[in-house]
Amino acid sequence: MNSRHIPALLAALLTFAACGGGSSSTPPPPSPPPPPPPPVNEAMGGFWAGVLTFDMTQTSELFVGLVSEDGRFSFISAESDIQFTGSQQVDVAHVVGSGLGYADPGATWLDMTPVTAVSTDGTVDERNTYSGIWSTASGESGSFDFFYDQEYERDSSLALLEGAWTAYDDMGVPVATFTIDAGGAFNGQNVNGCVSSGTFSIIDPNYNAYSVDSTISNCFIAGDYFGLAAVGDISAVNDAIILTISNDDRAIVLGLEK
Secondary structure, three states: OOHHHHHHHHHHHHHHHHOOOOOOOOOOOOOOOOOOOOOOOOOOOEEEEEEEEEOOOOEEEEEEEEEOOOOEEEEEEOOOOOEEEEEEEEEOOEEEEEEEEEOOOOOOOOOOOOEEEEEEEEEEEOOOEEEEEEEEOOOOEEEEEEEEEHHHHOOOOHHHOOEEEEEEOOOOOEEEEEEEOOOOEEEEEEOOOOEEEEEEEEOOOOOOOEEEEEEEEOOOOOEEEEEEEEEEOOOOOOOEEEEEEEOOOOEEEEEEEO
16 A cells, blocks of 8 residues: 555544444543432331330330331330320431320429420330430420330221220229210210210231210310220130320320220
């Protein structure tokens, strides 16, 4: 080949490559990997039991509680009549809640009121543990450490509630009677003349938690109440209901037997 034609040939090849032709073209960069999926929130619902501590007195009490799948909670001392009710939200595993704290009957919080605002900040490990800190608007604070109870994983059904139910005092004396119909509507009366009516409704049929709306009349605790309930066992399967309702003035816990 005549050497004088080589520069012209190179120029032609370079022009061809610059236009994208030929096997010497640069391959496109690889596509970036897809983004990771967003984190999934831990489920916070459950029956919970454990210890709640009080910073000021350096004491602790056994507490039991129910958190529904829609985030409502009710925690009750097994040693006193202190209760915490409200609602909470979860972000991955971080749980923040707010509601009301109820002192023992006849007692008050530090600000001399029987009911105070309460907030919680904790971490949940789904269907396993729930722990964190709590504080009140009146100045009390502490921590809690709870463990999960699998009885929460029973199905809920209004058919389980239908029938006649009785509440007893610590001596086994009947103190109230309730009748619940197939649709969850109920009527009740206690020995002090209080008359109650309301409705149970399903929150999630896969879990043992019910929503409760109630109106009490004809006595000193008259008012509208809202809360949660669950079914349990005493002498037979599903022969008991634990009912916890509250309003801005007081909280009530009642155990019913079939």
